[in-house]
Amino acid sequence: MNHRLAVDLGERSYPIIIGSGLLGADRLRPHLDGRQVLVVSNETIAPLYLDKVLADLHGYRVGQHILRDGEPFKTWDELGGILAALAGIRASRDAVIIALGGGVVGDMSGFAASVWMRGIEFLQIPTTLLAMVDSSVGGKTGVNLPEGKNLVGAFHQPRAVIADLDTLNTLPEREFRAGLAEAIKYGAIVDAGLFEWYERHLDAILARDPMALLEVVKTSCTIKADIVKRDEHEHGDRALLNFGHTFGHAIETLGGYSQHLHGEAVALGMVLAARLSTALKRAPAADSGRLTALIERLGMPTTLPPGFSPAAMVAAMRLDKKVLNDTLRLILWRGIGQADIVPGVPEADILATLSA
Numbered sequence: 388m389n390h391r392l393a394v395d396l397g398e399r400s401y402p403i404i405i406g407s408g409l410l411g412a413d414r415l416r417p418h419l420d421g422r423q424v425l426v427v428s429n430e431t432i433a434p435l436y437l438d439k440v441l442a443d444l445h446g447y448r449v450g451q452h453i454l455r456d457g458e459p460f461k462t463w464d465e466l467g468g469i470l471a472a473l474a475g476i477r478a479s480r481d482a483v484i485i486a487l488g489g490g491v492v493g494d495m496s497g498f499a500a501s502v503w504m505r506g507i508e509f510l511q512i513p514t515t516l517l518a519m520v521d522s523s524v525g526g527k528t529g530v531n532l533p534e535g536k537n538l539v540g541a542f543h544q545p546r547a548v549i550a551d552l553d554t555l556n557t558l559p560e561r562e563f564r565a566g567l568a569e570a571i572k573y574g575a576i577v578d579a580g581l582f583e584w585y586e587r588h589l590d591a592i593l594a595r596d597p598m599a600l601l602e603v604v605k606t607s608c609t610i611k612a613d614i615v616k617r618d619e620h621e622h623g624d625r626a627l628l629n630f631g632h633t634f635g636h637a638i639e640t641l642g643g644y645s646q647h648l649h650g651e652a653v654a655l656g657m658v659l660a661a662r663l664s665t666a667l668k669r670a671p672a673a674d675s676g677r678l679t680a681l682i683e684r685l686g687m688p689t690t691l692p693p694g695f696s697p698a699a700m701v702a703a704m705r706l707d708k709k710v711l712n713d714t715l716r717l718i719l720w721r722g723i724g725q726a727d728i729v730p731g732v733p734e735a736d737i738l739a740t741l742s743a
């Protein structure tokens with residue numbers, strides 16, 4: 388049984404299809420108007436799933452581009468490789484990019500689609516839990532710079548998202564848990580009942596119970612689609628999706644994009660943001676404790692690792708995309724299920740939380 392959700396954005400609306408057995412079952416054709424397709428994947432995912440996707444593309448002029456694997460390769464240089472591949476197949480304005488992979492492949496492919504000939508369509512086929520619950524939906528695309536995460540990018544919505552849960556069977560445990568952190572984020576920021584559901588069902592989810600997984604992906608996409616439809620370009624509430632990210636992105640950047648996975652950095656970032664909220668008397672200590680406990684059950688650190696100095700963290704945080712008038716704007720919370728966008732958070736308070 389497959390499930391269909393929608394991201395309602397007027398003429399740029401698109402479906403999110405969630406189910407199993409979707410790849411290799413001729414599901415792509417309805418979402419492909421053009422005859423030229425570039426499939427972008429990476430060296431780990433292509434051997435697992437590229438053939439199934441290619442089998443669905445009979446009759447199309449198909450090129451493929453295989454990226455190096457990992458966050459350190461989410462770069463301007465690697466992006467150039469995708470653009471060169473588009474030139475190589477003489478992609479015209481009706482060409483479509485298919486992103487087959489996790490958030491790195493999706494963000495880079497979407498960015499390439501946004502700039503090639505000033506914008507062509509692209510399709511998301513997410514293969515990590517993180518990409519299914521978060522990155523494939525909403526149209527944020529981009530690459531990292533050594534100075535900071537996702538500093539170059541564009542909003543460019545996909546034409547469709549096709550999430551085949553079967554691909555999660557090959558996902559390494561560490562990646563699976565990192566994806567769960569972003570799913571738990573939705574409970575933390577807008578839905579206390581969902582957060583409690585994670586507390587109750589975490590063991591079944593970690594055992595990858597199929598019904599639990601379907602629920603995780605469906606609820607996450609429903610919440611994200613609702614926020615994106617109300618604030619596509621992050622002028623307001625969409626910023627709540629950045630809970631934990633100002634800290635998290637700084638952690639990723641200082642670690643050269645190779646020490647923490649994005650989901651791990653965000654998990655620690657959420658804990659730090661919660662602690663700061665409690666220190667600022669915005670949130671009950673008990674709620675920060677519950678979030679910390681849930682992240683610990685994922686087996687992730689909940690304190691800043693040695694070697695990450697608080698001062699260096701704050702310096703990295705100053706390049707966050709939510710900074711306004713030279714002051715940090717953070718997503719803080721009032722407790723489980725309620726988050727706020729808070730301008731002008733004093734750096735001294737952030738330093739105190741990071742140093743505790």
Ligand SMILES: NC(=O)c1ccc[n+]([C@@H]2O[C@H](COP(=O)([O-])OP(=O)(O)OC[C@H]3O[C@@H](n4cnc5c(N)ncnc54)[C@H](O)[C@@H]3O)[C@@H](O)[C@H]2O)c1
Pocket residue numbers: 429431432435456457458461488489490491492494514515516517518521522523524525526527528537554555556557558559562565566569648649650
């Ligand atoms: N655009 C957005 O809204 C958004 C949201 C969240 C995160 N992101 C971005 O997403 C990225 C993180 O994405 P991610 O966690 O998916 O990481 P990733 O794309 O690096 O994938 C994680 C790892 O799993 C491997 N992999 C992927 N699918 C697999 C499968 N089915 N079986 C076996 N191995 C598989 C990949 O090769 C990689 O080694 C970050 O760059 C982050 O900034 C973007």
Ligand SMILES: O=C(O)C(=O)C[C@@H](O)[C@H](O)[C@H](O)COP(=O)(O)O
Pocket residue numbers: 521525527536537569621625626628629632708
């Ligand atoms: O979709 C959004 O909006 C998000 O903030 C989702 C985040 O999980 C994601 O990591 C996003 O890429 C962060 O965006 P950025 O604007 O802080 O780079």
Ligand SMILES: [Zn+2]
Pocket residue numbers: 521569632649653
């Ligand atoms: Zn994220």
